[in-house]
Structures are given as C-alpha cells and as structure tokens.
Amino acid sequence: MTAVTPHQPEDLNHLSDDAFRQHIRQWIEANYPPELRNPPKRLHWSENQVWYFKLAEQGWLCPSWPREHGGMGLSAGKQIIMVEEYERHGVARTNDHGILMVGPLLIAHGTQDQRDFFLPKILAGEHIWCQGYSEPNAGSDLASLRTEAVADGDDWIINGSKIWTTLANDANWIFLLVRTDKTAKKQEGITFLLVPMDTPGITVRPIWTIDLHDEFCEVFFDNVRVPQKWTVGAVNQGWTMAKALLGHERIYLGSAKLSQYALDRLKTLADRMGVAEDPDFIDRYTRLKLEIADLKSLHATYVDVVRRGEELGPDVSMLKVIQTELFQKITDTMMEVAGENAALLEPMEGNRELNPSGLFLQARPSTIYGGSNEIQRNILAKNVLRLPG
C-alpha cells in the first residue's frame, strides 16, 4: 500500500466556531473529489484512498487524536462541526477503523511501543484496519465468541473465524476479540489483539450483500502465529477494551445524516414522479421531515454531553433506534412513490439521485449492525428503565 507523509496540523482551536466551520467547508469544497460525493455504495480503499491521503497530507485525518500523536487535538465541539461539514458535503466514509477505533484505543490503553509503531502508520495511510468482533455464532451475543488464541512462547496461535468484517478485503491489519480463557465467565476470558492480515494462515472470503456489493467478509484463522506484544490492554481484559469503543459508535449511528440525505432524495423522486404536490405525499413527506427535526433536537442534547466532555449513558441507544428506523421508513416511502421503478436494479435514468431501490436496500442493515435495534431496545428496557427480568 502506498502511503503519504502526513503533515503536522496547525492548531485550529483558537478559531471561533464560525470561522472554523468556514475554514473546513472551503477546504472540503476545494479538495473533495466531486465524483465521490454521496456514493451509492460503501467505497473500497482503491476508490477512497485519494481522499484519505488528501486528509493525511493536510494533517486533518484524525481530528480527535491529541496533537502530540499527530492528531488535530480538536475540542469536542469542533470535532462535531467537522463531522457536520463532511455530512453537509456528502463526504463518503473512508476506511476509518484505524482513525476512529484503533488510534483512540491505543492512545488510551496501548503501550508506548504500540503507539510509536501504529499511530504514524495510520496517519500515513500505511495501515488500513478492519474490525474482527462478530463470529458466525457470536453476533448479538458477542461475548460468546470462540475464536481462540493460545499462548506459545512470545506468540499467540489463533484459530477460528470472524464474519461480517466490513472491508476486510481492503485491510492489512485487523483488530480482534479472541477467547484466551475458556474457564472464566464469558466476558472475562476475552483478549484484544492486533493482527497483520498477511500473516500465514489467514484467509479472507468476501461476502456479497443484498445490495450486490463485496462490502464485508468472512476471515478465517488457521494456526495464525502473531507476537504477544500486539495485545492491547491486559490479557483477558479485551471486553473492557471493546466497551471503551462502543459509546462513540452509537452517537455517530444516531446522526440524522442518512435520513436527511434520504429525505432529500425522496423529494427529488417525488418531483420526478410528479406527485410532490399531492396532498397525500405532502402529508407523508412532512411527517418524515418533522421526525428528522425532532431527531436532530434529541441528537443535539447528546452532542452537548459530548461537548462538555461527559460520558454518554445507555440512553444514547435511543438515537440509534430512531435514526435507523427513520432512514428505513423514508426509503420504504421511496419504494411506494417510485411505482414500477422500485423494481429496477440500477438508479433510474442513470441518475444517482434517483435510486430508490438502492437506498432501500442500503437502509436495511442499519438496524442490524452496531448492536441490532432489538438489542438497543433491550438496553433501554433494562439499563435505562430498569424493568425487571
């Protein structure tokens, strides 16, 4: 994988929020590849590395990382502005597991050696990461995972398999949860490991999604030998490591961006189908629009918590439930409005803005990944409402 020399960014915290927003916006508009705006599918590394490298060269790849580690060291408020500006412009996700997960985890819980080795490689686009948690028999019940690592001298020997690993076919490193103690309570026998994908014994099988995209993979481990120095945190403390990363994920999953994008496309579609002025459509559209507005209001209260530097509680699960189901409801409506066009495999009239069936399919997994909505509701019922049972 080619890489770039990252630039140590200037400190932008001194700018006013407005000035910061303008600065970011102008740069995105000048630098983001137009053909990558709002892509119909999750982009592969071959497609989005241009943007990854641009950000890296600018020194803007890792807004949340402290400056001494090569990040922007932005305040929580400015990080949020940055995300808002990306969303506004339709900037696609990069292969961001290193930026969003591995980096912050190592900064908080890694050894100095690990930080020295890995952080610069993420910043340079040399290491592209994927997340190996789920297994064929450990999805919602992640703690029952069985891929095991057995100590052998200074190494671990790993056997088992991971599945639904997003963009494992692009990655050269994977972070894993593995079983290291079969006798302990299930959460207590899990360890967090960092593993190079080119280690002998690893095979990757891409899996095609219903959107006909090789977006995730199954990853097999057959006597894979890796050094123990790439263990993050203590042995058998992997569950704690994984949990440290979760809250972060849920606030992103709760952003109204996907729903807003879909709602705009619903409007485009209704215009094209000639129903935008029908009272029935106006009612449905407005209903969805108000739901987005309310979601944004609720989201803002959580953003404030983050901005104040406080921990998010389990009630943040609400955001994920609302946003993902709203996204689905909007695309369900698109299917009805599209008429017979709902059947088409490709966007209508070759226009990416008119892609009801594609968006409908892309909306499906959002209620499954990141903790399914059933699991989120269990959390709300048990950990927030403290209902019995």
Add this chain to the structure above:
Amino acid sequence: MSAAASDDRAESVRLIRDSAAGLAPRTGDLRRIRALRFEDPGFDRAVWKQMCEMGWPGLRLPEEAGGSALGMAEYCAIAEEVGAALAPEPLVSATMAARALAGTPHATAILTGERLILPAWQERPNTLDTKGDTTTAGGKANGRKIFIPQAAGADAFLVSGKDGLALVERDAPGVTLTTERTQDGGNFGTLSLENAPCTPVPGDLTEALEEAALATAASLLGVMDRVFAMTVDYLKTRVQFGKPIGSFQALQHRAADLKIQVSLSRASVESVAAALDNGLTGPARLAAISRAKARASDSGMLVCRQAIQLHGGIGYTDEADPGLFLRKAMVLCNLYGSATLHRTRFATLAVDSDEG
C-alpha cells in the same frame, strides 16, 4: 355455492396447487433461480415450455380456446406457488396476453409455448390505463411502452393503444427494445415503436389486466408465506445467549404480528378470487381486486423486510435466501398497481359497491 360444490372447488384448488410442486417447488434450494438471475432472458424457456405443457397460461381460457376454463381460485393458487418458488417464468404476463387473444391462433401459440407474446400496455408509471397514446391504425404502430416484465425473452408484443390491440413482432423494422435489469434478476423492457408493422387483433386488455393484478397479489402471498416460514424456522434454530432467538418475547411478538399479516393477505386474496368466481361484477369487482393487491403489496414488503431483520447479518447477504424474496417483492409490489394506487382506486369505486 352448495357445500358439496365448494368442497369440489377446494379439491380442484388443492390438486392444481399440488401439480405445481414439480415446476414451482415451495421447498428446496434456489439454485435454479440464482443461475438465471441477471442473464438474459432472465428465465428458462424450456421450463416455460413445460409450464405451458401443464396448461398454466391457459387456466383461465375457455376450453374451445384450448384452455381449461378454471376459475380465479385455481389461477391464484398457481400464481401463489410460482411466487413461493420465485420462478422467473412470465406466467402472469403471458396469461394476460393469452386471455386477451383467446380464440385466435396467437393464443394457441402462447399456450403451446411455441411463441412468447407479452403484453405491452403501460406508458407511464403508476397507472392501470392500458390505452395511452400509442396508435396502431393502418398497420403501423407508433408509441412507447414501458415496464414490460421479462421482455428480453419475448418473440412478439401485444400492444395496446387508442386504436385497440395489435401484435408487433420483436424483430420487425421500427421496433426498438431496450431492457433494464430488475432486482429479482429479471428485466423490464421499454418498447419504442416507429412506424412498426403491426397486425390489429380484436379484444381488449382491461379484464386480463385485472386478473393479472389479482394473480400478482397471489404471487406476493406465495413470496411472503414462504419467507415467513423460513424465518420462523430460523427463529427456532438460531441460538444466541444460550437459547433459540425465537424464545425472546420481542421476537415472538414480531413473528405473531407477521403471521397476522400473512393470514390477512391469504384471506384477502382467496376471498376475492372466490368472489370473482362467483360472478362479482362492476365496481365491486374492481374494488375487491384493489383490496387484495393493496394488502398483498404492503404485507409482502413488510414480511420480507422483517425476514431480513430477523435473520441478522446473514439476512443482508446475497448468499442467504431471504434477500431473494425481498427482491422479488420489490418487483411485484408495484406491478399492476401499487398499494397506494389500489387504495385510491378503492376509495373512488367502493362508495357505490358491495366492497364499500
């Protein structure tokens, strides 16, 4: 209908349903379906020929026209099995053409499987209007027809227009056929006619279109019934947290709700088919068909969406089967009228009919 007559009828429906098992199996793997996807013509002409030999496109035609003069109940039973099997052969649209052409040699050619003639009736999305702006006067066809299912495999088209029906050969000069792939792996054709030679034929597609709408509701019933059965099986066998996921009450209630939707859809489709067979006419007939199609379209999509959700990650893959059912529902739900279209039609018709 007397009790004995109605028992006979149920037996006839059962027999016809059983007879579908060979060509349109409700169980087993979907290898045949997968192999035909996204390749022209999107279905297997040899299997279509066998379906013709079984008499399927002629079910609704009178015996003197080479059909078997059966009712909508039997036709819906076959259409349901074809839906449950996800069979891509164009039963409903070919039946529509055969029905309109009954008594002509063209119908015979369809019934034997020798020629596939598909109706080209639609000019705009979201409509049941078969007339449009196409003209066929003077043996020349001019116009543009869209959303012709499985058009890539057609030999000729039964084109509707202001001047009535006419046959247009696919290879005739002035005929341009383009196709777009559909989510289920089939295709929709767009037929452009510029002074294309055509042969006027008597008749009209209106009645055949109504039957196609109800048969499509029946196919959606087959789709949802089978994917629901698969999902219930999955709830019983998939283990998380040390138990089958079907033991979680949230999922039990979800499954119970879906069962209600499947049952309502079956009741709707079967009662409407029976009412048609008992001679329901006029606005009440159209309203009844709209009731069934609106229900089947909405419930079909709901059940398929939930099948994906309840399967978790595997439900989002192309290699697992629930997705194939969702994609079929995406194609069928708005064919011959979306739920919205049929509800709107019901509202305007039902005021002065028994269905109101």
